[in-house]
Amino acid sequence: MEVTYREEGVAEAAASVAGRLSDDGVPARLAAGDPALWGAGAEAEAAIRLGWLNLPRTSRELLPELGKLVERARAEGLDHVVLSGMGGSSLAPEVICNTADVALTVLDTTDPDQVRRALDDRLDRTIVVVSSKSGSTVETDSHRRIYEQAFRSAGIDPAERIVVVTDPGSPLEQAAVEAGYTIFLADPNVGGRYSALSAFGLVPSALAGAEIEQLLDDAAEVLPSLALKEGNPGLALGAALGGAALAGRDKLILEDQLTEINGLPDWIEQLVAESTGKQGRGILPVVAAEPTGARDELVVAIESDDGDVRVDGPLGAQFMVWEYATALAGLVLGVNPFDQPDVAESKDNTTRVLDGPPAAEEPVLVDGPVEVYGESRAGDLSGVLTELLKAVPSDGYLAVMAYLDRLAAFDAPMPEDPDFEQMTEAWMAADAQTLRALLAMRTPRPVTFGWGPRFLHSTGQYHKGGPSNGVFLQITGAVTADVEVPGRPYTLGGLQLAQALGDRRALIGRGRPAVRLHLTDRAAGIAHLLAAAQEV
Incomplete structure (x- = not known):
C-alpha cells in the first residue's frame, strides 16, 4: 500500500500535519485503539467505535459458517443474491462485488419501481441478505416485510431464503430469531461506515461469489504499518486530507478511472462526508467529476497519475487505510469522526x-x-x-x-x-x-x-x-x-x-x-x- 504526493503544496501541508501527529504519538495510539484521541467529548463514542482496527483478524471467525451458507445456497441453486442495506451496509459490498465482477442486486432505495424490479427477477432462485446495524432502519425493515410476503405468496418459506446481518441485541436480531432466519452478528464496536471488513461487507459479498479471504489478507498485511511514524500510508493519506482541508482545500475530487477497483469513490464518499461533516466543518467528496483547478480542490487518484495525491493498493488494504486516514482527518479538523449528530x-x-x-x-x-x-x-x-x-x-x-x-x-x-x-x-x-x-x-x-x-x-x-x-x-x-x-x-x-x-x-x-x-x-x-x- 502506497500513498504518493504529487503536488508540492499538498506535500508541505501534509508533512507539517504528519510531523505534529507523530510528535504526539498519534499513529501508535490510533493503531492501538486509544479512544481519548479525539478529546473528552468524543471519548465515550470512540470507545465503542474502534473495533474496525481488529477486523482483519476477528472477521476470520465468520469464515467457517459463511462457507457453509455459501455451499448451501449454491447447492439449492440460489444464484440471485439481493442485499437490503443502507449506507455502510450496502456501499462496501457493492464495491467488493463490482471489483470481483460478481452479481449482487443492491436494494438501498425506497423507490417502488426499483424494488419491484428486484422482486420480479428470479424470485425462485433469490436469497436475501437483510443488513442493519441498528436493526430498525426503515428501508431495510420495509424490504424484509415485502420479501417475506413475496416468498410466502410463491410458496417459499422465508426462513430458507432470508439471511440477517445485525448487531447483537437489535430488534432485527429478535425478529430473525423468532422467524428462524440465518443470523450473522456483527461486531457492535464498529460503526456502519467503518464496517467494510465486518459481517456487513463480507456476508453478501461471499454469497455473491467474491473471494473475501483475500480482502482480509490484504488488510492484515497493511495493518502493522499503521502504528508507524514513517512508512505509514494511513498517516500519509490522513495528513494530506486534514492538512489540505485546514488550508482551504476541502473539496475532495476522487479519481478512479484507470483502476481495477470498481466504485471505491462511492464508498469513500460516505466514509469521509459522514465522518467529517459536522460543527460547520468537513471535507466534501465529489464523485465522477472532472477537476476544475479551483483553489479549494484536492484531487486524490486511486492508482492513477492524475491527482495531487495517488493511493495504490488492493481493495482490502484500501478499506483499512481510508478508514484510518478518515479518523485522522477528523482529529486534524477537531471533529468526532464516529458520530452523525445531524x-x-x-x-x-x-x-x-x-x-x-x-x-x-x-x-x-x-x-x-x-x-x-x-x-x-x-x-x-x-x-x-x-x-x-x-x-x-x-x-x-x-x-x-x-x-x-x-x-x-x-x-x-x-x-x-x-x-x-x-x-x-x-x-x-x-x-x-x-x-x-x-x-x-x-x-x-x-x-x-x-x-x-x-x-x-x-x-x-x-x-x-x-x-x-x-x-x-x-x-x-x-x-x-x-x-x-x-x-x-x-x-x-x-x-x-x-x-x-x-x-x-x-x-x-x-x-x-x-x-x-x-x-x-x-x-x-x-x-x-x-x-x-x-x-x-
Missing part, C-alpha cells in the same frame, strides 16, 4: 410526514411535466436551474438529490441493432444522473449527485452539519404503481416522498437553499429537465 433530524421529519402529511404545497412553477417547489422567480425550468447555480457561494457546491429509480435508464428505448455508443447515449439521455455533468459544465463550483434515500446515510450528514455553503436540488417523481409495505400504514412511494420532504425541511430549517422538482411523468420529466439544463 442524520436523525431528517428521519424524525420523515416520521412526522408519514404520521400526518403537511399542508399541501403549491408549486411556484409548472413547466411541462416538471413542478417546481420552493423559492424561485424564474419563468421556466432553465431559469430555475440558472438561479440555483448563481446561488452557489464562491466556496460552495450544488448537491443534486434524486429520489428515483437509479436503474430506470436501462429501460430507455433503443434504436434498432444499436452499437455500444448508441446504447450509452440512450442511457444517458434517460438518466437523472446526467444532470450532474450538464450542470457541472456550467459552473466552476463542485456539483455532487446522490440517489435518495441512499445519500441520506452518507452525504446527508455533511449537507446539514458541514459548512453552510451548499445549495440543494431535489428531484422526486410520480408513482404509477406503488408497493405496499406489509404491516405498515404506508407504501414505498409514500415513504420515499416523505423522506424527500423530511430532508428538505431539515435543510430549510438550517437556512440552506433547497428547491424540489417533481416529475409528474418520470421519463418525460427527466428528458425535459436535461433539455432545460442544456439551455442554461
Whole structure:
C-alpha cells in the first residue's frame, strides 16, 4: 500500500500535519485503539467505535459458517443474491462485488419501481441478505416485510431464503430469531461506515461469489504499518486530507478511472462526508467529476497519475487505510469522526410526514411535466436551474438529490441493432444522473449527485452539519404503481416522498437553499429537465 504526493503544496501541508501527529504519538495510539484521541467529548463514542482496527483478524471467525451458507445456497441453486442495506451496509459490498465482477442486486432505495424490479427477477432462485446495524432502519425493515410476503405468496418459506446481518441485541436480531432466519452478528464496536471488513461487507459479498479471504489478507498485511511514524500510508493519506482541508482545500475530487477497483469513490464518499461533516466543518467528496483547478480542490487518484495525491493498493488494504486516514482527518479538523449528530433530524421529519402529511404545497412553477417547489422567480425550468447555480457561494457546491429509480435508464428505448455508443447515449439521455455533468459544465463550483434515500446515510450528514455553503436540488417523481409495505400504514412511494420532504425541511430549517422538482411523468420529466439544463 502506497500513498504518493504529487503536488508540492499538498506535500508541505501534509508533512507539517504528519510531523505534529507523530510528535504526539498519534499513529501508535490510533493503531492501538486509544479512544481519548479525539478529546473528552468524543471519548465515550470512540470507545465503542474502534473495533474496525481488529477486523482483519476477528472477521476470520465468520469464515467457517459463511462457507457453509455459501455451499448451501449454491447447492439449492440460489444464484440471485439481493442485499437490503443502507449506507455502510450496502456501499462496501457493492464495491467488493463490482471489483470481483460478481452479481449482487443492491436494494438501498425506497423507490417502488426499483424494488419491484428486484422482486420480479428470479424470485425462485433469490436469497436475501437483510443488513442493519441498528436493526430498525426503515428501508431495510420495509424490504424484509415485502420479501417475506413475496416468498410466502410463491410458496417459499422465508426462513430458507432470508439471511440477517445485525448487531447483537437489535430488534432485527429478535425478529430473525423468532422467524428462524440465518443470523450473522456483527461486531457492535464498529460503526456502519467503518464496517467494510465486518459481517456487513463480507456476508453478501461471499454469497455473491467474491473471494473475501483475500480482502482480509490484504488488510492484515497493511495493518502493522499503521502504528508507524514513517512508512505509514494511513498517516500519509490522513495528513494530506486534514492538512489540505485546514488550508482551504476541502473539496475532495476522487479519481478512479484507470483502476481495477470498481466504485471505491462511492464508498469513500460516505466514509469521509459522514465522518467529517459536522460543527460547520468537513471535507466534501465529489464523485465522477472532472477537476476544475479551483483553489479549494484536492484531487486524490486511486492508482492513477492524475491527482495531487495517488493511493495504490488492493481493495482490502484500501478499506483499512481510508478508514484510518478518515479518523485522522477528523482529529486534524477537531471533529468526532464516529458520530452523525445531524442524520436523525431528517428521519424524525420523515416520521412526522408519514404520521400526518403537511399542508399541501403549491408549486411556484409548472413547466411541462416538471413542478417546481420552493423559492424561485424564474419563468421556466432553465431559469430555475440558472438561479440555483448563481446561488452557489464562491466556496460552495450544488448537491443534486434524486429520489428515483437509479436503474430506470436501462429501460430507455433503443434504436434498432444499436452499437455500444448508441446504447450509452440512450442511457444517458434517460438518466437523472446526467444532470450532474450538464450542470457541472456550467459552473466552476463542485456539483455532487446522490440517489435518495441512499445519500441520506452518507452525504446527508455533511449537507446539514458541514459548512453552510451548499445549495440543494431535489428531484422526486410520480408513482404509477406503488408497493405496499406489509404491516405498515404506508407504501414505498409514500415513504420515499416523505423522506424527500423530511430532508428538505431539515435543510430549510438550517437556512440552506433547497428547491424540489417533481416529475409528474418520470421519463418525460427527466428528458425535459436535461433539455432545460442544456439551455442554461
